[in-house]
Amino acid sequence: MEIYNTVQTLQQRLYQLSRAGEKIGFVPTMGALHEGHLTLILDAMEENDTVVCSIFVNPTQFNDPNDLIKYPRPIEKDIQMLQSVGCQILFLPEVEEIYPKDLVEPEFDLNGLDLPMEGAKRPGHFKGVVRVVYRLLDIVKPDSLYLGQKDFQQYSIIAQMLRQMNSRIRLVRVPIVREIDGLAMSSRNVRLSENGRELAPILYKVLQELEYYVNSQPFPIPKNALALAQELFHKHGIENIDYFEIVDGNTLKELHSFEDSNFAVVCAVIIIDGVRLLDNVILFEK
Numbered sequence: 214m215e216i217y218n219t220v221q222t223l224q225q226r227l228y229q230l231s232r233a234g235e236k237i238g239f240v241p242t243m244g245a246l247h248e249g250h251l252t253l254i255l256d257a258m259e260e261n262d263t264v265v266c267s268i269f270v271n272p273t274q275f276n277d278p279n280d281l282i283k284y285p286r287p288i289e290k291d292i293q294m295l296q297s298v299g300c301q302i303l304f305l306p307e308v309e310e311i312y313p314k315d316l317v318e319p320e321f322d323l324n325g326l327d328l329p330m331e332g333a334k335r336p337g338h339f340k341g342v343v344r345v346v347y348r349l350l351d352i353v354k355p356d357s358l359y360l361g362q363k364d365f366q367q368y369s370i371i372a373q374m375l376r377q378m379n380s381r382i383r384l385v386r387v388p389i390v391r392e393i394d395g396l397a398m399s400s401r402n403v404r405l406s407e408n409g410r411e412l413a414p415i416l417y418k419v420l421q422e423l424e425y426y427v428n429s430q431p432f433p434i435p436k437n438a439l440a441l442a443q444e445l446f447h448k449h450g451i452e453n454i455d456y457f458e459i460v461d462g463n464t465l466k467e468l469h470s471f472e473d474s475n476f477a478v479v480c481a482v483i484i485i486d487g488v489r490l491l492d493n494v495i496l497f498e499k
């Protein structure tokens with residue numbers, strides 16, 4: 214795997230590849246890779262000639278400076294994992310490469326997509342995500358960008374940014390990769406205690422129950438679906454629910470009736486052992 218630390222050396226290489234007519238797929242990450250990330254890389258490899266993965270712990274998307282300091286950086290292990298799946302290029306820049314002093318950055322109208330859910334819990338987070346993804350896309354100039362469905366709100370916001378840029382980059386939403394018991398893969402899962410790890414799969418079970426309710430009832434109602442979820446969490450002793458919302462998948466606005474939407478998603482975060490577990494299920498997409 215080729216590793217580049219500077220924008221200039223990476224771009225020199227990418228220029229050669231694009232002159233040779235190669236299609237470039239891009240997978241941005243913050244490292245601490247797990248199987249979910251590798252699935253993004255593998256999907257990108259299937260659809261492109263060369264895959265660029267970036268590992269950059271982006272300081273501008275951390276609203277809590279302690280989180281930034283504590284963020285895991287197992288770079289040797291990450292490199293091995295990328296090599297094991299055959300990723301061709303790793304971009305591993307320092308902060309100064311991504312945010313040089315003279316950088317000119319555009320402003321995007323996120324159409325309110327950054328306000329609910331994660332946006333309300335982590336003010337400024339999505340502004341930082343948009344800044345870094347814009348900058349990385351401007352450097353890599355890929356044909357396709359691969360993002361995980363797990364961060365559904367992030368995916369929607371980047372889709373909005375690309376629309377505003379009139380970008381020709383194809384955005385690919387890669388389904389959530391789960392452990393055998395259904396827990397969505399995340400770098401945070403290792404911070405769960407033994408008990409917490411046993412409890413954690415309840416989140417996906419509740420989301421599945423909701424999906425079943427919505428798709429099996431003749432006239433499902435979001436309010437009833439949410440009440441059902443509340444009851445199930447309570448039954449399993451899970452009380453710390455950060456948010457649990459049924460939203461329109463395009464606007465991220467809360468749905469009061471399923472008839473108002475052709476794309477409904479339930480997004481949730483519960484907290485176990487102080488760890489925020491994020492998950493979502495697409496209820497329907499017509």
Ligand code: PAF
Pocket residue numbers: 241242243269271274342345346364367
């Ligand atoms: O999802 C992530 O890991 C990050 O938010 C991203 C997209 C790599 C931007 O830093």
